[in-house]
Amino acid sequence: MREFELIERLTRSLYTHPMVLVGAGDDCAVLDVGLPERLLLFKTDAVVEGIHFTSGAPAEKIGHKALGRCLSDIAAMGGTPTTALVTLALPTAFDPAYIQRIYAGIDVLARRFDVAVAGGETTTNPERLLISISLLGWVSRGKAVLRSGAKPGDVLFVTGELGGSIHGKHFEFEPRLTEARWLAEEFPVHSMIDLSDGLAGDLRHLLKADGLGAELLGSAIPISRETRRASKLSTSAKPALLAALTDGEDFELLFTAPGAEAVKLLDAWKTRFPQLALHCIGKITATPGVSIRDRQGVRPLNVHGYEHFAEPR
């Protein structure tokens, strides 16, 4: 059984109550705690040695990534993070100084985004280090941006550049908190998700809730310099566009807004965030399924890339 299938089974009949406005299946849970102007966001995310980072990776960067992933999820709701708990599952042989440096990495990012670290837990996981972060945040009532909510005709936007995160960005990415909050406040953003599984996969999460489809414009997909370099240097590397579509851990924002707002949004973005590119990469369609348009025509795209298609290099 695939992971997504298991999750779907597990979360099908969870006990819930009216306080939970959004439960399993979005970037964060959204809770109504009775405050007139805001809603509570609640998120948990873990990184595991050998899966999300290699043994002996720079400790500060592991800390940055552990907290940064959760921050990116708060961003994807248009929220502001406030308070974290850190769960450390330590291998049998661990170096306290290394663990302290992981905490230092968490601390730098926490201070930058004004996130209190209000405690946590230490336990044992004999073979490998695991760090799980629980994070709370706020979002203005009426301003939470969900994965659902896209409409046919919406334009698809993505921040930054995609692919090749493994060459360094996965340890150093900047959670797009300021940008996402600005978007949610200033524009009628219909739906948003942060890119962790890769554009092709995360786009499907976005479309799934509403049973919609999307058409991507191949030439508009922003390909990172690392991806271009890797695909040029090695014949065994993924073609650059395929990498941009399917590489994980970009931690950029993917969102949709009405077509009529697209030019205004792009212009306002350039003024507000001149250092970070925003790209219009396609549109939402009423017909389910994702396709990609390039000079050769329109082809179906699946979560693993181009369906039944040998990509020319």
Next chain:
Amino acid sequence: MREFELIERLTRSLYTHPMVLVGAGDDCAVLDVGLPERLLLFKTDAVVEGIHFTSGAPAEKIGHKALGRCLSDIAAMGGTPTTALVTLALPTAFDPAYIQRIYAGIDVLARRFDVAVAGGETTTNPERLLISISLLGWVSRGKAVLRSGAKPGDVLFVTGELGGSIHGKHFEFEPRLTEARWLAEEFPVHSMIDLSDGLAGDLRHLLKADGLGAELLGSAIPISRETRRASKLSTSAKPALLAALTDGEDFELLFTAPGAEAVKLLDAWKTRFPQLALHCIGKITATPGVSIRDRQGVRPLNVHGYEHFAEPR
């Protein structure tokens, strides 16, 4: 380096902000989210295969224990749990049906205490199953009971019976939520903790914050039937009193209240909770250190049991 020493180092200079009323070092973090009548409780706790449960243990019981431990921490603050997230770190070979049964165990307890399961996360931990629960709760403003707050002359109370949890209770314990909330509402409870490390160890956590000590009355420590039986059956078992003092995972409440309230509290308890024993086991002293009084006199007690003392059976 011991675990407690590492935690102390890690938590010494955590970034915090005024919203965090209680951070690292208590059963839960306590957050002021701006609601006039209540404060938010925030807790995380993990159970690990081979550490907190054996491989192949009954799945529903693992689920019960995972959520129950967190509920017990909310209880120890006098709080009411509301919303949980479940992090599952799955070994390479896992049986989906087994995982679903773990969730079923979580679900039964969640429904019983009206806790919404608002999602979570699934990740990989190749060698062993790890389940981490993040839990939110409320406590009435002014009614949060901390580990600190004990005063010399306070009487020490403990619910239920202690020791031998490994023989079954660690999988089936009842989080003392109703009892703790009633205590916090009805009596001037000065300090409280749930027993997870064993009475001798957890008592020290309670005393540490205020630099106080305690004198226990050996004959008043409630020893569970399982502990008595185990110590009779095997000469290699811990003496029963030592087991009651040092066995972990009792998940009972240890709390202090003014001596003048003791009789009234015990009487009211018997009426309100006739099925669950409450024992007065000693008193708080201004002098640091823990001692135990029995027919042979007063002896020092450390976290591992009697200090430099061969216990007669």
